[in-house]
Amino acid sequence: NAGVTQTPKFRVLKTGQSMTLLCAQDMNHEYMYWYRQDPGMGLRLIHYSVGEGTTAKGEVPDGYNVSRLKKQNFLLGLESAAPSQTSVYFCASSYRAPAGTEAFFGQGTRLTVV
Amino acid sequence: GENVEQHPSTLSVQEGDSAVIKCTYSDSASNYFPWYKQELGKRPQLIIDIHSNVGEKKDQRIAVTLNKTAKHFSLHITETQPEDSAVYFCAASLANFGNEKLTFGTGTRLTIIP
Numbered sequence: 001n002a003g004v005t006q007t008p009k010f011r012v013l014k015t016g017q018s019m020t021l022l023c024a025q026d027m028n029h030e031y032m033y034w035y036r037q038d039p040g041m042g043l044r045l046i047h048y049s050v051g052e053g054t055t056a057k058g059e060v061p062d063g064y065n066v067s068r069l070k071k072q073n074f075l076l077g078l079e080s081a082a083p084s085q086t087s088v089y090f091c092a093s094s095y096r097a098p099a100g101t102e103a104f105f106g107q108g109t110r111l112t113v114v
Numbered sequence: 115g116e117n118v119e120q121h122p123s124t125l126s127v128q129e130g131d132s133a134v135i136k137c138t139y140s141d142s143a144s145n146y147f148p149w150y151k152q153e154l155g156k157r158p159q160l161i162i163d164i165h166s167n168v169g170e171k172k173d174q175r176i177a178v179t180l181n182k183t184a185k186h187f188s189l190h191i192t193e194t195q196p197e198d199s200a201v202y203f204c205a206a207s208l209a210n211f212g213n214e215k216l217t218f219g220t221g222t223r224l225t226i227i228p
Contacts, residue, residue: 033216035218040123040220040221041220042120042203042218042219042220042221043158043203043218044218045215045216045217058215059115059217090157090158097209099145099146099165099209100145100146100147100148100163100165100207100209100216101209102148102160102163103148103160103216105157105158105159106157107156107157108157
């Protein structure tokens with residue numbers, strides 16, 4: 001069982017370039033999330049999805065777009081990368097449940113924008 | 115929105131001693147409070163969680179306490195071991211059917227001194 005898998009693991013972009021981060025989960029989870037992790041700032045929610053075909057903004061959505069065309073995949077796009085988007089990005093997924101439930105994280109993507 | 119504050123940001127304890135990490139939250143409607151452990155270069159993983167209808171929960175050497183009136187919750191690790199060294203994150207959310215708005219604290223770097 002692979003769990004949550006992120007592609008790629010590392011990437012270096014030039015300012016203004018675009019890229020897409022892929023998150024795939026094989027646990028049939030309804031909820032999926034994208035976080036960014038910066039030193040001293042914890043994990044901040046960028047966008048999330050409560051089901052196939054739906055997305056919503058999180059705490060820091062500016063400069064990012066997302067899509068969830070298939071239940072198992074959640075894509076994070078950067079249309080025009082900026083140095084401020086240098087970060088470690090984590091995808092996570094969880095079941096839909098009556099109350100909070102464990103979020104399973106991917107291994108992370110380290111992105112550097114130069 | 116929810117704001118979660120976590121203290122201390124760094125904590126060093128002698129092996130075998132206890133460690134306590136404290137978090138406060140701002141939204142009295144929050145009902146789910148997980149704790150995640152992140153080892154160096156790894157993904158965050160859930161170690162314990164508590165729902166708002168419970169005041170305390172234990173799992174071997176780890177316990178979490180919740181004070182809804184004061185809006186704070188704490189992680190207690192007893193008989194610390196070298197493998198407890200990691201960054202610990204608290205989080206809070208108003209979870210209806212999932213972790214739609216899981217807000218993380220800024221993390222505590224715990225170092226166990228042999």
